[in-house]
Amino acid sequence: MSDLTYPEIGATAGVLPSGYHHVRAERVIGRGRIAFEQAADALLCGAVQRRAGATVRMSHTPLRVGTRIDMRLGPFGIPCLVVWAERDDDHAGFAYGSLPGHPECGEERFDLTLAATGEVTFTITAFSRPGRWFTRLAWPVNRLVQRRMTERYLRTLDSPAVR
Template sequence: MLMVPPCRIGGDRTCWHAERLSARLNDTVELIHRLMTQSGVPMPDSQLRVVESLADRFTTTPFSYPEVGATRQDQLPRGYRRLEARIDVGHGRQRFLEVSDRLLTWQIHSESGLALQVSDPQVRQGAILIATLPLGPVKIDTRCRVVYLITDDRRAAFAYGTLPGHPETGEERFDVELTDDDRVVFNLRAFSRNAWLLARLGSTVSNRVQAMVNRRYLAAAAS
């Protein structure tokens, strides 16, 4: 829990504690901004570990948001940041099968610079994912569970939702599609908002990190 001491009331009723916290958050924003946009955040080698005990720990844990499965719907829920992005990643069935296999074996995630612990080597409904994103001296841990899985001749897709302890609440869908004109398209759909008080105070940091990770997903799918 974030504890903020009582405010010092002055002529302008300025709380110096809030000012100090704001200054520190701004410093953090600038640090992460430099890491991401100037020197770049180094992407470590793919790190993927299968930890079957995760299923025992988190299978019955409730999701941290009520709109479970809403990434299947045409309209994403209100009250969240919403994302819809797509990128062409090739042509033909062979390319579709290749990207689908990488998606459904967690490779696109691990190739995005995330260190992963998963309960299953293949994506399945109910699978648990704990992802760690290194940002210089800072590491961000996330916990998710797969909400649904779709596989057919022209689509491979799944969505996972956040569990308690994740700095965000919401759901994200990853979708590889073979279109009627033989293009292979990778789609992202998500809705989320900050869960922790500190994450809300540092929402600029959180939003930038989320945008960076989503760009990496798209780049990994296209590789």
């Protein structure tokens, strides 16, 4: 994992590091075991990013630690490496970090939780800062793009739209 462009590997699991823009967003996407299982299958196969409009290539499916993900959104290449992945009876998720060539430096985490109440919650946590000259130059626009992508990600797994 030495190729990652930031030192705080795994920080999306706890206290987010200072010096970065932080994102925390969540949404109830469905109810019940079937909704959770379908959403977890989709999440760990890259469907969230695809459904949000990115072209996605992954070195392994389902995602696991060490999977390289090469995304493209319009003209921008977005190379990432999975630094955490997990799936059990009531939780599934992964986090990826930025690799050289990514427009930003940082990490993004995608978590699904099946609560005892039956609610399935999708949570996104991220920290980032500009990683390229053009993202430094367009920082306010980048925040808007990140907010819109987070909103799109959160809606990709809605039940019964889980595909």
